[in-house]
Amino acid sequence: MRHIKDNTTFWCINDIQPCDAEEWRRLDGSCNNLKHPARGTTHTPFYRMLPAVSDKDCGPNSKSDLPLVRRVRTNFLSEARVPDQTFTVLASYFLVFISTDVSNLHDTSNEPTTINYILWTPYCCLPKGQEDKMCAPIQVPADDPVHRFSGIRCFNLTRPMTFQSQGCRKKDTFPERIMSATPLFDLSSVYGNSLDKALEGRLFKGGLLKYEVEDGRIWPPQDVNHTSCLRNQKPYETRCHKTPSDEINSLMPINIVTIWFWRLHNHIANRLAKMNPCWDDEKLFYTTRDINIAIQAQILLYELLPMMMGYDNLINDGVLYPHGFRDIYKKQLTPQLSMEFPLTLRWLHKMQEGTIKMYDANGTYIKKEAIVDLSIRTGYLAVDNNIDYLTQGSFRQPSAKMDDHVVDPDMAERMAGIFQVSQDTFSSDLAKNRLMYIQPYVKYLEHFSGRTISSFEDLAEYFEPEVLEKLSELYKSVEDIDLLAAMWVEKPLDGGRVPHMFYCIVVEQLLRTMQSDRHWYERPNRPHAFTIEQLQEIRKVSIARVLCDVGDTVTHIQARAFQRIGPENPMQSCEEIPDINIKAWKDYTCSKKIKSPCD
Numbered sequence: 001m002r003h004i005k006d007n008t009t010f011w012c013i014n015d016i017q018p019c020d021a022e023e024w025r026r027l028d029g030s031c032n033n034l035k036h037p038a039r040g041t042t043h044t045p046f047y048r049m050l051p052a053v054s055d056k057d058c059g060p061n062s063k064s065d066l067p068l069v070r071r072v073r074t075n076f077l078s079e080a081r082v083p084d085q086t087f088t089v090l091a092s093y094f095l096v097f098i099s100t101d102v103s104n105l106h107d108t109s110n111e112p113t114t115i116n117y118i119l120w121t122p123y124c125c126l127p128k129g130q131e132d133k134m135c136a137p138i139q140v141p142a143d144d145p146v147h148r149f150s151g152i153r154c155f156n157l158t159r160p161m162t163f164q165s166q167g168c169r170k171k172d173t174f175p176e177r178i179m180s181a182t183p184l185f186d187l188s189s190v191y192g193n194s195l196d197k198a199l200e201g202r203l204f205k206g207g208l209l210k211y212e213v214e215d216g217r218i219w220p221p222q223d224v225n226h227t228s229c230l231r232n233q234k235p236y237e238t239r240c241h242k243t244p245s246d247e248i249n250s251l252m253p254i255n256i257v258t259i260w261f262w263r264l265h266n267h268i269a270n271r272l273a274k275m276n277p278c279w280d281d282e283k284l285f286y287t288t289r290d291i292n293i294a295i296q297a298q299i300l301l302y303e304l305l306p307m308m309m310g311y312d313n314l315i316n317d318g319v320l321y322p323h324g325f326r327d328i329y330k331k332q333l334t335p336q337l338s339m340e341f342p343l344t345l346r347w348l349h350k351m352q353e354g355t356i357k358m359y360d361a362n363g364t365y366i367k368k369e370a371i372v373d374l375s376i377r378t379g380y381l382a383v384d385n386n387i388d389y390l391t392q393g394s395f396r397q398p399s400a401k402m403d404d405h406v407v408d409p410d411m412a413e414r415m416a417g418i419f420q421v422s423q424d425t426f427s428s429d430l431a432k433n434r435l436m437y438i439q440p441y442v443k444y445l446e447h448f449s450g451r452t453i454s455s456f457e458d459l460a461e462y463f464e465p466e467v468l469e470k471l472s473e474l475y476k477s478v479e480d481i482d483l484l485a486a487m488w489v490e491k492p493l494d495g496g497r498v499p500h501m502f503y504c505i506v507v508e509q510l511l512r513t514m515q516s517d518r519h520w521y522e523r524p525n526r527p528h529a530f531t532i533e534q535l536q537e538i539r540k541v542s543i544a545r546v547l548c549d550v551g552d553t554v555t556h557i558q559a560r561a562f563q564r565i566g567p568e569n570p571m572q573s574c575e576e577i578p579d580i581n582i583k584a585w586k587d588y589t590c591s592k593k594i595k596s597p598c599d
């Protein structure tokens, strides 16, 4: 009653239908865990790998003697453009798409179409901001290397939304972050996070998602009001998507990969429908969704992560199992995301290239655009063949180098495009690290390695000597070092490209994610489980195949499309890129069921 009166039901209450142990993975994530049906839905509370650090009155980080986040950022990460020798920008596109599946609108969203501190609360640096408890602006030091002459002394920022800020729990309790995304990998950017939204996306015919055809290209349905495409350059750029997830219209990489997986759904559904004419819309839709979700997970786990984290490392730690079925389900584990996981994924901002280059299908360079100027601007994709050129560029352009101490200048100074004079993604990331009450780096090191760390010297194994010296200059005590700041400059782990700490946190989360997911695609005994033949077909997919199937103008591509084109990874015809054999899903009972006209 209180939530109805306070108009907080959206945030605080989930209406869940009774569970059926044999049903498909639900669109709203409920009933994954039969004992705790609400865990797995939107607003599932986070767990913490380590308890929060806080002062007794739960205020903002009490450690006032920590170095300013912007100072830490500019000391550790300088601004330039350095191409990676291995990864294409497609890898960064896929990673942000995956991040959006489990976290959302980049922690900036307040209402579906507004961006909390970018549009909704843009005043945190003004006197008004001092009265708003959600404001947590970032101070820019007077000797800042970029802003010493600009006069900018503050970046706008708001705190993460919590069950307390949204009115679900009493204000004087410890703030717990609230998130709209469902915590397991279930393609939320395509199917949304709630039942009613998901239904809006369905065509209810042939298992398909709604679609439109314009200039010979297939698009998700349009939002004629353009509510979330504020940067469309009207009247020329008019397209704006209306899909179950609002994320699609946000960042360009999320947008384009969601379009691909939206189309992939219909591509698979059409093949299934043709082969199994006796399947109804419901069966076609849920089977297709199940395959689509498995494809996303297969590509992430078996194609992209080994390049970043080391194949042998992931095998040894039980993340990969490149054989037949495996059943690692633990019903006592509830589906939940750790607070540390999305924070750790922010480290990947380092690999984000700021200038997106576009090519035609012959590989001829056409033009470039700043990625920060493509946010909330779906219309750009639909004009001047831009989606074709962006698609071609995605597997031709190198990403920014991920394991150096250099970040893209646009990501570092003007992430919010025209909406704010200056905005530094990395400073926001570090500020959020503190605003989420995350324990210091050394506590995580102790947690994962079992070692006790009491001095900077104890860290010699993890940092280069010059970096360690800088850490000791910036932080008064080794116990103060922020988790994310340490990851920015930690040495990469053996056999991989990511810092040792990134690896440990991501592995712990992935294991929990797989173990707590009753519908995990590699399980032989989940409801509507794949047969072994079907699983072997899923194991054949690659991001190159996805682009061959649904990417605009893609007829040739390198087999490992997250990796740059080269003699070891040459362009080849799509005909040569392995495809799923859809016959593994053939339902032989259909042929019996087809009615003869004489019946």
Ligand code: HEM
Binding pocket: 092, 093, 095, 096, 099, 103, 104, 106, 107, 108, 251, 342, 343, 345, 346, 348, 349, 351, 352, 371, 372, 375, 415, 425, 428, 429, 432
């Ligand atoms: C490698 C590609 C990228 C990855 C993997 C990535 C991932 C993430 C993740 C995991 C978060 C935290 C979400 C949360 O805590 O719920 C985040 C936050 C954010 N990202 Fe990205 N992102 C990428 C690219 C971009 C790009 C291209 C932009 C802007 C043009 C961007 C802007 C932001 C912003 C504004 C935030 C919120 C910062 C805050 O907390 O206030 N990201 N990103």
